[in-house]
Amino acid sequence: MTIFPLRKLFAAAVVAACLPLAPHVASAAPAANLPDFTDLVDKVGPSVVNIRTTTHVSASPHGLPPGTDEGDMSEFFRRFFGIPLPQGPHGQSPHGGQGGGQGGGQDASPPDSGSDAEQNSGVGSGFILSTDGYVMTNAHVIDDADSIYVTLTDKREFKAKLIGVDDRTDVAVVKIEARSLPAVTIGDSNKLRVGEWVVAIGSPFGLENTVTAGIVSAKGRDTGDYLPFIQTDVAVNPGNSGGPLINMQGEVIGINSQIYSRTGGFMGISFAIPIDEAMRVADQLERSGKVTRGRIAVAIGEVTKDVADSLGLPKAQGALVSSVESGGPADKAGIQPGDIIQKFNGQTVDSATDLPRMVGDTKPGTKATITIWRKGQTRELPIAIAEMQADKTAKGDQKKAPAPKPRASNSLGLSVTDVPADQLNQLKIKGGVLVESVGGPAARAGLQKGDIILRVGDTDITGVKQFEEVTARLDPQKMVAVLVRRGENTQFVPIRPRNPGQK
Template sequence: MTRQFQPRFLSGHRAWLPSLLFLLMASLLTAQSAAAQSLPDFTGLVEENSAAVVNISTVTERDSQRQQSPFSDRELEQMPEFFRRFFEGPQSPYGGPSRPRRSMGSGFIVSEDGYVLTNNHVVEGADEVIVRLNDRRELPAEVIGTDPRSDMAVLKIEDDEPLPVVSIGDSSTLKPGEWVFAIGSPFGFDYTVTSGIISAIGRSLPSENYVPFIQTDVAINPGNSGGPLFNMDGEVIGINSQIYTRSGGFMGVSFAIPIDDAMNVFQQLRDDGRVARGWLGVLIQEVNRDLAESFGLSRPRGALIAEVMPDSPARQAGLEAGDIVLSYEGEAIERSADLPPMVGRTPIGEAAKLTILRQGEKRTIEVEIGRLPEEEGAASAQDEPSGAAGGPLGLEVEPLPDQLASRLDISGGVLVTQVGRGPAFQAGIRRNDIITELNRQPVTSLDDFRAAVEALPDDRAVSVRIIREGRATYLVMKP
């Protein structure tokens, strides 16, 4: 007969079992309580800082027939189609004259004498701006200055008593994973508090190249624009500005202007009424894996100079198309988007040292930074392959007309007349592009082009510099 094993503490001391279960439950509750206590408590911080956060409403006289909307055009574009129709409406339901358009956003007070920071798109084009305080007082505001490049605006309100102000933090020390919270007026719900963490820093967006945005997962919606982003010390470290969305609502990706950059813009707008940014005078592009290989880099990094503008600080310092900027004032350039904010923050007239890669060798060049002029946009043409072009690259070229070379202020090149299916089309070369460099060899004539084609390697990618609609860029071709 087999004897069944039974633990002695269960067989001889069954009275211990309830006590053991009680101890296990108590330990579990203690662990849960400790975890809950480790989560941040925002109540005190919200009470301390809400008074300096304001609601901003604007009125814009319009001729178009639209109903009143509590949100700006930019915020309406981010909403689902149902909400856009609800707030916009094609015309008044009563057939009368159109009403003034109303929009709203958020902001915060940075000085006791009444300076308020918000987004440019909150007040852009407004005929009247009203700031509503935490105690529900409404004060008319004067727009001191705006800066569309950074989406910043500075307002001024007047009051008999000193106004509550926020504490300004330091955005240069931020790290992903830190807890942050926002106070604003999403969809018109005043003094709504949302929280989250910093998801990333130094983000570049297509609309603002000179702002290294803070990315967070704090819930931001239309109406939050211009409101403050706080750290756990109750200091403002950013201005909530944009969201990434496909539905029109919050999707966990929000962007804030770093407060260091915002305060620099604020001081210039307050003192001078305009913002002066540093200017290098180059067009740059990202270095991908293929470009890194063709330029002799071990990995993708840096900012590739596609074009040096005439009479620019870069031209005067000797920078050339094809140089790769690896560092600026000793700070490494990992992505091309890292360079514009660094240059933009540099005082006008100050010298900056750049480490570049040219023809496989590192060099240090000193550039005296100029003032950023107004930007000019450029479009990009896309053609389908003609199927008629041949040759080893699948394209046909002709000499560049002197008149076109003079108008573009270039010394030479070849004009692409047809592109067939082949390496050229796969690289992105299109009809009417001008090829000025192939595999790091200058191309000023048809003979230069033919010689460069004959010397192309067949075991690696090569770079091609083209000019398209007046703008230079590098492409990668795999012969």
């Protein structure tokens, strides 16, 4: 900040005081160019829902509402604003929802007279995809929930059924038993332009239907294998997750998913999942409860300018093959470490992060053509696409689904076992644990079944018991570097641990 001498400030004030007053219409003119969001909010607002999740825990002997002892933010709102988090242990809702009989909702759970109670475990947002009750939200909003409740703007509350979850894209679909609901209009995120005005509607800190606005800061932010995020400066806070990002035509063009923050609150940068990516996932979840993706079994890296120059490539683009899984599709097709994949089925691979999305969107079992650069020449190789193992399949009764249990076993969302002795000898490693299933933070970071965890932070991993002890001590406010062995490659993967009981 520039600091001016007081004398100059005073002189400037005198000059300003002597200037003639401009007509009132002149000062109001710039406001006429500002966007008006009122009609947009009236149109889309009724389609945005509040989502809260519960877990079964022993009833509190003090009778405190869940959340009042779970963080400084809850205490701050309770003391100074009188706003508790939604849903007490026996169904009390400060917004007239379940338990009080004021919301007119369906499938509301009665007060629990036993020793167990439904405790609020998270709050987020979502939006209505179809008039018959399909709702989209983030996977991390309903992560590890025993029950999911959806509250409409008219205060009706419904117990939702989980249709499916895809941790890799952080997309989930739930269903409520209702008809003639106000569904959103889906837009085209590919037409979105940097600098365009956008609006978010959600439930930050449980405050339903809060509207914030800003502009698109950037497109195609690569923060995950399948997520070229939309970056905005729209204010997004805890509870906004799963809510829609809307363009000026009232169309949903993204799902608010993440923020960049050093404090836990909004710092001017937020990220949304492009709606075209999310809808591809949602369509599969609605049809089968799972997402099927293709794989070619290679490890890849970026093509730097130095590498491009040394190989005689005209541009630094493509995906550099660092290793090939023995017996996998790429191996059978003749792809070798050191090859540069330039095209997949005729589509140009601009960067390494493009290839996983292209392959993932290809139906397993189909034939494809990969164009590679090898020793100064391009070659076209036919390849058969294999199937990548799904993260999770939705079950008819989500309480009986086996997947959530291992995912909740530790703060990274990993279920692990000891590495067999013959595999230790083959890989020439002394320790580590073998990943059996992946969920939550680890899945969003790109870890897969079959990976070997060698180190967490500065601690070398020797076995399952020690791994669980190490992960139990992790600080959820700090990223941790996890050393992962996949095939012949070893790399550090940064992961943010989740809080115990976090959504």
